[in-house]
Amino acid sequence: YASEVTWKILMNGEILADGGAPVTAESFATPGSSTEVVLAQPGPYQLTVASNLAYEVVAFMDVDGNGLSHPLEPSGFHSEEPVLVPGNLSGIDLELVENTAPTVDSIAINPSTGVTNSTRLTCVVSASDADGGAPSISYSWANITQATSFTSTSDILTLTSSTANPNDVIRCTATASDTDGGSTSDSAEVSVDNTAPTITASVSPSTGVTTSTRLTCTGTAADADGETPTVNYEWFIGSTSVGTSNILTLTSTLASPGDTVVCKATATDGYGGSASRVQRKGATTRRSLLAR
Numbered sequence: 001y002a003s004e005v006t007w008k009i010l011m012n013g014e015i016l017a018d019g020g021a022p023v024t025a026e027s028f029a030t031p032g033s034s035t036e037v038v039l040a041q042p043g044p045y046q047l048t049v050a051s052n053l054a055y056e057v058v059a060f061m062d063v064d065g066n067g068l069s070h071p072l073e074p075s076g077f078h079s080e081e082p083v084l085v086p087g088n089l090s091g092i093d094l095e096l097v098e099n100t101a102p103t104v105d106s107i108a109i110n111p112s113t114g115v116t117n118s119t120r121l122t123c124v125v126s127a128s129d130a131d132g133g134a135p136s137i138s139y140s141w142a143n144i145t146q147a148t149s150f151t152s153t154s155d156i157l158t159l160t161s162s163t164a165n166p167n168d169v170i171r172c173t174a175t176a177s178d179t180d181g182g183s184t185s186d187s188a189e190v191s192v193d194n195t196a197p198t199i200t201a202s203v204s205p206s207t208g209v210t211t212s213t214r215l216t217c218t219g220t221a222a223d224a225d226g227e228t229p230t231v232n233y234e235w236f237i238g239s240t241s242v243g244t245s246n247i248l249t250l251t252s253t254l255a256s257p258g259d260t261v262v263c264k265a266t267a268t269d270g271y272g273g274s275a276s277r278v279q280r281k282g283a284t285t286r287r288s289l290l291a292r
Helices: none
Strands: 014-016 025-028 045-049 053-055 058-060 075-077 083-085 103-110 120-128 136-143 156-158 169-177 183-191 198-204 214-222 230-237 240-243 247-249 260-268 274-277 286-288
Touching (some): 120 169, 120 183, 198 260, 240 247
Antiparallel strands (some): 103 120, 214 247, 230 260
C-alpha cells in the first residue's frame, strides 16, 4: 500500500485510510493467537474480534515487502500494553510515523593542508536528527591511494611513514545513527604532502690541501617520509664546475694555490623534493689551496 497514506486503526475493528476501497472482514477469535492482515489498498477495513479479550494492535508499512517490520519503515501501535475490548470500542486512533534518518551536516579533516605522513588528523563532524535527539557518530579511516583501512575508529588518526606516503589521499568517513536504526554517512579527504630531505656535507682531508690532493666529499641525507634520498655531487673552483663525482683529484692545471674548492651535495627524494648544501647557505665545505 502507498507510503503516503496515513492509517488509523480503531479498536472497534475499523482501519481507516485516505481514499476508498472495498470492506474486508477478518476474524480474530482465538485467545493468545496472532493474526496478520495485509491491507492491499487504501480505504476502510473492518476487523471482527471476540469481546472480553485483550488485544494489542500494531501496524507497519511493509516498504521492502519482506513481511517484517523494520525500524526505517513507518509503524505504530495503539498501546505498549494489550487493551481489553469489552464490546464495540471506537475513537482510538493509530497513526503510522516514518523514522527520519539523521543527517551529517558538515564534515572536515583538520588540518586540511600541510599534511605529512607524521601528522595527527582530526575528523570534525556535525550531525542532526529531524526527529529530535543527538545522533551517535562512528568513524572510519582509509588510505584511498593504497586501498587500505586504518584501525582507528575514533575521530583522531596519526599518520606514520608505514601507513602513508607522499601524494596519498586519506579519507575520514563519519556515520550518524539514531536509535531507530536510521543512519547517514559522509566523508572528507586530505592529501599527504611530500617532505623534502635534509643533507649535511663534509670534505676530507680538512688540512694540508695542495694542487695534487685527492678530495672526498661525503653527503649524509635523511628524509622524514622514510625514503632513502639519492645524493649527487658537484665541485666548483670559483664559478667553474670541475667534477660531478664525490671524489675530485686536483691537478696544477685544474687549480692554483689560493683557489677555493667548493663541494655541492644535493639530496633528492622519489617525489621531487630536494635539498643542497652550498656556500650561499653557509653550509658548504670550502678548502683553500696551499702552495705546493
